[in-house]
Amino acid sequence: MPQDQPTGPLAGVRVIEAGQLLAGPFAGQLMGDLGADVVKVEPPGVGDPMRQWGREKPHGHSLWWPIVARNKRSVTLNLREEAGQELFLRLVEHADVVVENFRPGTLERWNLGYERLKERNPGIILVRVSGYGQTGPYSERAGYGSIGEAMGGLRYITGEPDRPPSRTGLSIGDSLAATHATVGTLAALLHRERTGEGQIVDSAIYEAVLAMTESLVTEWDVAGYQRERTGPILPNVAPSNVYPTADGHTILIAANQDSVFGRLADLMGEPEWKQLPSYATHGARGANQEELDQRIADWTAKHDADALLQLLHEGGVPAGRIYRAEDMLEDPHYEAREAIVRVPHEAFGTLAMPNVVPRLSGTPGSVRWVGPKLGEHNDEVYGGLLGLGADEIAELSGAGVI
Template structure:
């Protein structure tokens, strides 16, 4: 049966998502946003624990689930049972991608390793997201995103210098691994289009975090320099900090480039600052970072936030507020670009959530529906796609397989 036509560049691609929680499912969300038909496989009865996660649960319903499971179809299937494994392999025959984020070795224990998947679908792409990757001495360890953030180097450099390492307030390690898994999937799909061959995409959380750490390892390897926690600044990059205003707000100003700093100095009414040896170059400003920040803070503290931003924007100096959710929902630029989209939801009426990123001019993605109920698409997938009749589906349900 052909996939129901959906908008987006991945329309016509079917992804069977067998993961849970965040790292795998966020990759599924990204692919679904781009138009893929994502069939999410969940354990009967309980489903993905993400259905219950989140800080706020009005009426007992998660507000995270409708976002991370959007654009997906839900089927129930017990992969621990042989009948469930056989049914999963039938799904694989109709798929382009299998996405999973179990601990390495789990698919192998279920007799669903890549070689067996390939027997049923030679072009299948198996995308595997895990804490430490599929190989190496740590591969068998349990690995959450927070552990990957620590091992990948992000935690050590996050926070204030006089306090223990902090976290970002988001599950950034999981999300980075999912994003890299999606990039790998797209590359594998292109390779298969050219050669007909599938492959395994191995995305480790700690490596996805490591990939974001710029020259951190190289600096230590060559110069013995270890980046440390520096709070709201980057050492030797000035001015780029958060500055106070007269009405109690905080404005981020980033004017560390020479030409931009000259514009900032002129806006402050002190154009001569840009000519002083202490501030004339990027390196000099970095060496005098603390005193320069104080000088700018003394100036910003004399202005209300709106007036200050007007001055800076008119002068071409990058500056902005530090947004919270309520600011995003009220901001005209967010509104003009539909950065936040409101999606109908059977439980909540409508839900605001981030729109699809990135934007494609010819084949844009879309948010078509919020996270489905558990097993909502059993009939469509097992009946229409796999051809199981009502009696077969009923028997599998009674046996607890689906």
């Protein structure tokens, strides 16, 4: 497995990742993608449950684990044992950031709370991702991403209006909390560079979801307007919908801005629509959304998808197919920008996975290796970083500490 030297903007930053499942590990993935040395701490014997997660597991291998644990070094460590806690503190002495997503209070029960970490490393940044945050009456509740999506307002407005609230096909709540946690970590690192002070980064899943809900709360607070489930459209934003084609496909067209709608009207051979009181303005098109969508659908249904897309692209109207994985792997734009990268894997040869985002021109991140085997880097970290001898490592292993 290649252990290439990181070249991203976080090269030289060491992260101890003590979380499991998704929110904490995804934050660790983002930091590792940007060049950080992420040392993932896992329970001996079983490891992170993410090693077993995923809808497809060819030959018993999770296809999720190689992605969420990429660029990380794996060590085993029993944090419930006093000897394990001491070893963790020794790792903290060599770290810049600790990431954890246990239920609030867990680290404190293990005598590994922020104050203890700070004693060993005054500049340490403790990143805490949880369902409800570290404070407040709900803080000690178990909180998965789906619960945060519901409490943060996303579930209620997702789906068709005549059906119960739906969910996206992704663990979006966990991923949003991890992304916000990473943004907070970068800000905390900058603050420490200026002052030498570490701090706690507290990222709650429900708040990360809430942060993405635009003016949802303000609309209710000021106008008593409650957003509802609206399927593929946003009310009063038209035209912006999926439309049928003659060859049985659907094409997404987003032409709700006045100038863009004018271009669409010209392409449709209906230039007079630009002056019609019912279509001339954004508000008017929103008030006549259903009628307008039907007229556009009648037009798109006369064209094959490829020809329609070429016409729309040439006319400066935003439009596109609704992609599946196979479309992404075949798309020339994906290929040209290397949006999907293939990484060596000992069981599969290579694995296709999303590349690093965002792109930095001077210090780009990279995917250097896939998720490691459990405890693969015990000798490298405990021996090389902490200076433990082979006998000490063997003794700790025999005692179930590592």
